[in-house]
Amino acid sequence: MTTRWIEVSVGAFVVAAGLAFIVLAMKVSGLDYRSDDKSTYTVYAHFNNVGGLKPRAKVTMAGVTIGRVDSIQIDPQWYDARVTLKIDNSMKNKLSEDTSAMILTSGLLGENYIGLIVGAEEEMIQDGGQIRDTQPALVLEDLIGKFLSSMGKE
Amino acid sequence: MISFLQTTGKRVLDILAGLGRSAQLLIAALLGVRYVLKNFHLLIKQIYVTGVLSIAIISVSGLFIGMVLGLQGYSILVDFGAEDALGQMVALTLLRELSPVVAALLFAGRAGSALTAEIGLMKATEQLASMEMIGVDPVKRVIAPRLYAGIIALPLLCIIFSVIGIWGGMLVGVEWLGVFDGSYWGNMQASVTFGHDVLNGIIKSIVFAIVVTWIAVFQGYDLIPTSEGISRATTKTVVYGSLAVLGLDFVLTALMFGDF
Structure with missing residues (x-):
């Protein structure tokens, strides 16, 4: 040795x-x-309710991950949640202005993530732009509440 | 009655004196950092003995623990249709708990016992005393390099353990059981944070390294210089080292991950 x-x-x-x-x-x-911020660009989306969405959750389009949630803050002007998304540069200038975003759940018990649905407009979302058409997270308690109240009416 | 009080008191005083001697040894050895840096080959030699020679056992156990985690995790998660979360389960279990703890337990058994036996035999054959005679401080020459080598080697072993374990989990989960590899890594990356999980695991491992190596060198330095004393001290190193690791692990976990 x-x-x-x-x-x-x-x-x-x-x-x-x-x-x-x-x-x-x-x-x-x-x-x-x-x-590595150079490979992504920033898009904002406002949601009425983010449910259990957390930073670093994935952003998908057609089930394919194309980005991540960077941060979630309250917007004191409208009292809704302002979600900062980091989208892959490969999708730059490919998301139209009327792209809609919704908060989905993977599986019954899974994590929340954001799904984007393609729009039809010619204009594209730029870096720092905003997704206008959003759907809030499904909150199970609200659903049960609605179901119970509709049961009561019958 | 008096004699009972006397034996109790003597035992408590003995324990306190032992703690005091071990603290003195730790501080004296840590203060030997300049001697260690000046005689760097001593440190390299000890890192070789404690670290490099432990790689085999660390990687084999890491691989198997990762594979078992993959298998067990899959069989539980698949009931909920959540087998995509396998990666995050394997990675978090390994990074936060298993790799610091299991690596430290193996290290106590593999390297700590060897340190104790070596230092103990040096003491029994009066090598330490003769070093002192020729004007070399045995704490700086013998204890300090071993202490620092242990503190450096164990965190490195723990990192290797984690990576091999996560790879082992992938081997079972993705290659064998058919979890989609994109979701294995993607879920892992989405849930593991660098500061909270990776760094806290390494901090744990550094604490365990200090404690286990400290116990090992102290048991060797402080033993009764007979063959029976050496065997007893080696046992003590493994037992005290393992207990200290498991006990401290709870405290550290409560401090690091306890704030919900």
Whole structure:
């Protein structure tokens, strides 16, 4: 067991751990998606109720993930939720002005995410633009309440 | 009655004295950082012994624990139609709990016991005493490099453990059971946060590294220099090290993830 071999193997050990750390940071926690703002652009959407939507939830179109929710804030002017979306640059200038957004749930118990539905207009949403046509999240309590009140009327 | 009080008092005083000696040893060894940096080859040698030689056991157990997580997680999640969440379950379990804890337990058994036995035999054969005779401080020469090597090696092993475990979970979940690999990684990336999950796991692992290595070198340095004393100290290292890791894990988890 020469000193050289010991040093080489320790070097390899440290490098392997460093690579593993990078994998954890990039591949597992998806850190690159946030820090690398150049590959995405920003679109805002206002919802009456975001339900259980959380930052980092996915934004899909036709079931394909095309972006992520960056942040969710209350808009003190209209008292609705202002959701900042980061959309992939590959979809830049491909979302029309009348694209609609709705908050969906994956599966019965799954997480909330945003689904976009394509519009027909010629004008495209620019960086920093806004999606006007939005549908709030389905809140189960509201549904049950409506169901019960409609039961009472009959 | 008096003799009962006396034995109780003696035991308490002994425990306190032991704690005091271990704290003295820890501080003296940590203050030896300049000696360690000046004699860097000592540190490299110890990282080789504690870290590189533990890679095999760490990667094999990481792989199997990841595979078991994938299998068990799938069989539970598939009942709810939520097998897409497998990636996030495997990754969060490994990053937050299993890899710091299991890596530290394996480290206590694999490297900690070896440290204790080595230092203990040095003491029993009076190598430590003769070092002192020729004017070399055994705490700086022997203890400090081992302590620092342990503190460096275990977090690195823990990171490797996590990555191999997540890969093992993917092997079972995606390749064998047919979870869509996009949702395996996508759900994982959506739910794992770097600051909250990855860094907290590494902080846990650093704390465990300090505690386990500290216990190991102290048990070696403080043992009764006989063959029986060495065997007893080695056992103590593994038992105390494992208990300390499991106990501290609860405290750290409560501090890190307890605020709902």
